[in-house]
Amino acid sequence: MLAAVASRTSPTDPLSALEVVERPRPEVPDGWVRVRVEAASLNHHDLWSLRGVGLRDEDLPVVLGCDGAGVDEQGRDVVVHGVVTTPGWTGDDTLDPGRSLLSERYDGTLAEEVVVPARNVVPRPPGLSAEHAACLPTAWLTAYRMLRLSGAEQGGTVLVQGAGGGVATALVALGRATGRRVWVTSRSEEKRRRALDLGAHAALAPGERVPERVDAVMETVGEATWAHSLRSLRPGGTVVVAGATSGPAPSAELQRVFFLGLRVVGTTMGTRDELEHLVGLLAATGVRPVVDRVLPLADVGEGLAAMAAGELFGKVVVRPGG
Known part of the structure; x- marks a missing residue:
């Protein structure tokens, strides 16, 4: 073969x-x-x-x-x-x-x-x-689990760092389908436009100040976006980490983490049962x-x-x- x-x-x-x-x-x-x-x-x-x-x-x-x-x-x-x-x-x-x-x-x-x-x-x-x-089994399952761990319920706002990859596009589509408000960042103007077409509510340049603090940040980039992720969170917010494609963050900025009561949650992929639930969600909603x-x-x-x-x-x- x-x-x-x-x-x-x-x-x-x-x-x-x-x-x-x-x-x-x-x-x-x-x-x-x-x-x-x-x-x-x-x-x-x-x-x-x-x-x-x-x-x-x-x-x-x-x-x-x-x-x-x-x-x-x-x-x-x-x-x-x-x-x-x-x-x-x-x-x-x-x-x-x-x-x-x-x-x-x-x-x-x-x-x-x-x-x-x-x-x-x-x-x-x-x-x-x-x-x-x-x-579905890696990128989309990772995104599905990230949203579940985010603490951002229906009507909440999540910021997705990076707009073009498999996890990022899954976060936009699944976040929108489950009633969350989704913002994205990207260096590429074209990718920001396409993210908006996909359903993102706002698309920002890297490091751009968010219009208001968000409930959760979906972080797969790492070093290049980590400081912006923490600055963008409301007090008590959550950053969900599922990757570090630009490298590990050089500073955890622990003062900001403990002073604002932030949560840092790590995850990767998901369980067999979660994959079955994700497949059912796509079948029910038509999201692809x-x-x-x-x-x-x-x-x-x-x-x-x-x-x-x-x-x-x-x-x-x-x-x-x-």
């Missing part, structure tokens, strides 16, 4: 470590299922893997990809949950000390087939395409992920290069079948 593989790692030139090659069809352990992948989507995790973050030389080669949707061996349309827990774990999937993501300990979804634990497949309802479903482009698996490098350059608005979807 054809697969996108991290054959080695390169901290400075991650795309040089990518290969699209033929791989043996995966075997199916007891309690696992085979899924024919109809669509997968790209995440920054794929770039970090190619850079060697979270992967050791002895783990290689490994098939990339955390997100996918397809058909199982019983012919059922499914979405793949990318968090693999240890056998017998019964708590929050994201808190299992032994958890891993697809493409770390186990081969991922950027292939014609993927094998996952049986509990890691979620039914895909009619009307939700494989392309849209493939965007923004797709920047759809590529055949052979051209996956194009999508990763665009992601590395910050050129995307929404998700890159890959079709292993072409």
Whole structure:
């Protein structure tokens, strides 16, 4: 089968470590299922893997990809949950000390087939395409959970740092659909315009003073936006952190945190049950992920290069079948 593989790692030139090659069809352990992948989507995790973050030389080669949707061996349309827990774990999937993501300990979804634990497949309802479903398990699930942890209820205001990535566009769409007021920031005037078209109530330049203090900030950028995130919060507000693409913040500004009673909450992805709820929400509301482009698996490098350059608005979807 054809697969996108991290054959080695390169901290400075991650795309040089990518290969699209033929791989043996995966075997199916007891309690696992085979899924024919109809669509997968790209995440920054794929770039970090190619850079060697979270992967050791002895783990290689490994098939990339955390997100996918397809058909199982019983012919059922499914979405793949990318968090693999240890056998017998019964708590929050994201808190299992032994958890891993697809493409770390186990081969991922950027292939014609993927094998996952049986509990890691979620039914895909009619009307939700494989392309849209493939965007959900990482970026959209992360956004869904961020909003749940934000403390901003219906009518509350959230500020989304960055307007173009998969998590950011999901936050705008889901925030609007669930009755929150959503503001975004972006260096790109074009991305600010597109965020407004998507449903954002306001779009600001980076560092621009917000019209009023917000209930919560959705933070995935890190160093470049951290100070602005804390300054934008009302007393008692919450910053939800799910990434740091520009690097870790050099100062936590703890005086501001304790003096204003701010909450800092970390999260990543979500549980299998939360993914099932998210799928149901999209089925009920008609909200769909923004797709920047759809590529055949052979051209996956194009999508990763665009992601590395910050050129995307929404998700890159890959079709292993072409």
